[in-house]
Amino acid sequence: MAESMSGLARTHRCTEVSSQMTGEEVTVMGWVQKRRNLGSLIFIDLRDRSGLLQLVFDEESLSSEDYEKANGLRSEYVIAAVGTVQKRSAAVNENLKTGDIEIKVHTLRVLSESDTPPFPIDADQTVKDELRLKYRYLDLRRPNLQRNLRIRDHVTRIIRNFLSDEGFIEIETPILGKSTPEGARDYLVPSRVHPGSFYGLPQSPQLYKQLLMCSGFDRYYQIAKCFRDEDLRADRQPEFTQADMELSFVDVDDVIDINERLMQKVFKEVLDVDIPLPMQRLTYQEAMDRFGSDKPDTRFGMELVNVSDTVSGCDFMVFKGALEHGGSVRGINAKGLGDLGRKKIDGFVSYAKDFGAKGLAYIQLKTDGTVKSSFAKFMKEDEMEALIKAMDGQPGDLLLFAADQDKVVFDVLGNLRIHIAKQYDMIDESLFNFLWVTDFPLLEWSEEQNRYTAMHHPFTMPFEEDLEFIDTDPGKVRAKAYDIVLNGTELGGGSIRIHQNDIQEKMFEVLGFTKEDAYERFGFLLDAFKFGVPPHAGLAYGLDRLVMWLTGEDSIRDVIAFPKVKDASCLMTQAPGTVDEIQLDELGIEISKSGEES
Missing domain, CATH: 3.30.1360.30 (GAD-like domain)
Structure with a gap:
């Protein structure tokens, strides 16, 4: 039966206890990793997010009730233990931070019992992905995933602090916005109070951050949740996180300078790796000619x-x-x-x-x-x-x-x-070869749509000297776009934005938009541009991909707390799921049954 922790207060996490505290009384709490009964002595490996700590229960110095409780402990029971720090009575474990000490317990409380978990809570155990994701809350107890999420937290704090020091302001932009499908499919959210109308979840904060530049904020950033309804890969999820920024009164070199220094700081603080600056730059054409890829691995x-x-x-x-x-x-x-x-x-x-x-x-x-x-x-x-x-x-x-x-x-x-x-x-897996790929084509031909589409997005600034080709040979026009690449992975990308109305209108025309179409989709941005817009530029990192590289993982699933699987479902919560008929009626939605005769 679970006991209360009333009257107890944790004094230390497991690895905060050290040999310098020998003789001191401490109170620790966590999960039972392993129990070993040696007759009159019971040893427990206690685990919390910081690591492992050995507890020892001596039959001679414990009440019979507490000794019996200790003997009944099983893996994943949650306990509180009060005892004295002492040098290990057995051999020192060099592999543990606390391998030279143990806690001689005099008071034990079982705060919560546990069923036998479906897999061991151990970083070295191989477990099928389906089982791991079904019991993700247990999977997240494993030391390697706890480490990954701590590193993710560290990275976001470095980014926030660095950008704040560089004069950026953190501003949140809406999740419920207007659907502007030009690229991947949007996730749509029906509106109850506007029947037949839908919000679009943001694929990026692109339009809002440009509006913030129109508003005079000069430098914006956000750790932004984004959504794309597209097929999954190892480095792709339907919902993901961007480290997003936008700057006014800058050109390409200004954006690159800030972001080189940001990456240098992240890799130094997280991995103690020195990234030499400036980073290599390749034009898109050179990257393709030499490596056959616009995100080349140069190791x-x-x-x-x-x-x-x-x-x-x-x-x-x-x-x-x-x-x-x-x-x-x-x-x-x-x-x-x-x-x-x-x-x-x-x-x-x-x-x-x-x-x-x-x-x-x-x-x-x-x-x-x-x-x-x-x-x-x-x-x-x-x-x-x-x-x-x-x-x-x-x-x-x-x-x-x-x-x-x-x-x-x-x-x-x-x-x-x-x-x-x-x-x-x-x-050479020890190398971190950063580079910039620049001067992308502004447009690419889509056989499926039988028209030119924007290689990045419709708001990317073309090279002024290439504008003479915009009508006669659009594929020849280069964009002031740039991607930052690490070891063959695109970590982030951005561009100088169009801030002149005539160029923006020409861009929409080349993309096959009528003026009416353009205003239907992007009118709020185009209207804002009538009231004085500064030259501006931006860049966004895939935060999940960045953390994946910093942790040495092969998939972004292992750096996201609750990821989806390949069909965009959640094995743990069974999302997406059906909803009550009354909810659909309120939204004016009727579900069409596949294969049902009309």
Whole structure:
């Protein structure tokens, strides 16, 4: 039966007790991690959020009632214990912060009993994700997840303090707003008092933070909850958190400077890692040409090489056809893999096909000097020699080639180089390679919508010198946009915003919006721009992704207290769920049954 803690007050968390307190009386509270009965002595490992502390119950110095209670303790019972700090009577545990001491208990209270948990509360135990998420409140007791959430708290405090010192003001923006679908799908919330109307949950505070710049706040930030109704991945959730900021009277270098110093501070304080400044910068085109990705991992080589000119006169139809249709031929040099067997190379070909490749051409430069190629019979000897030279091929290298439209080639080789590097342990995991990718295209063509769409969003400022192409060749216009990338992961992104009405109207026109459409969706922002708007810019970090990197986890689920699973449901609460008919009636909503005849 559970007892009251009336009259007791915790004096210390578990790892706050130290050998300097030997002889002192303390009161500690927490969960039973493990019980060991050695006859006249019972040892309990007590756990709280700080760590473990050993309690010892001596039959000779305890009341029979308290000794029996101690003997009845089981894992996850919640207890309060009062006792004296003493040096450990047994061997010191070097792996514990409190491994040289124990508490000799004279008073014990069982505050709450526990059923046997569905899995051990131990960081080293492997538990299926479904079980962990169903019992997330138990999973969160595990030391590694407690550590992750403490680090998350630390990171948000560093960000808040840093930005406050830089003159930013924290301002909360609405969760219930207007749906402005231009990108991912919005989550919609029906309005009871406005039947047939819906709020949209924010995909970001974008419009509000621009309005705050119109309001003269100059520098804003927010740790903002955001929502996107899209498919999940390891680094994506339907609800997520942004570290969001906006600044007035700045250009690209100003935003980059603040954020480089912010990241430097975060990584120094959390990991004691020194991030050198300034960070590397790559234009979007350079990043694609060299790495096949706009979020390149630069911890290893294997960069893409454009060999289109080298093979332009050959008779190999795969290369020839790609070039005739405006594509390119590019390759990567997987150094040291020239002696791989055919089965391994076929695995690379299969992997490449997952990203749109029709195939993958290769040249093996074996360590014994022999050359084996999938297309040698279509090439003259001097053409093959020139191609190997262009790829800096040496004995022991494996040269892999993709030929297609640039988008496909970049996608194939960009992903393949990561795949090979991970498979053959080519990445130095100790490195934190930050870089900026800048000068993105303003627009990208959507085959699905048969129109240009904004690569970032409709409020991104184009390069002034590129505006002459906006009508004749929109794909050529570059944006004043920038992403901050860490080891192949985009941590955050932003842009200089459009603050001139004529440019904003032209942007909407290119995106296929009529003036009426633009005002229907964004009229409140466009109206605000009529009353004096400063040049402004911003950036937002995916806080979950940032913390994932700082904790060394592979998924943002492990840095979020209560995450969703792949279908955006919560295994613990069973959300989303059905609601009472009366609630639907109040909202004027009728549910259409799938497959039911009308």
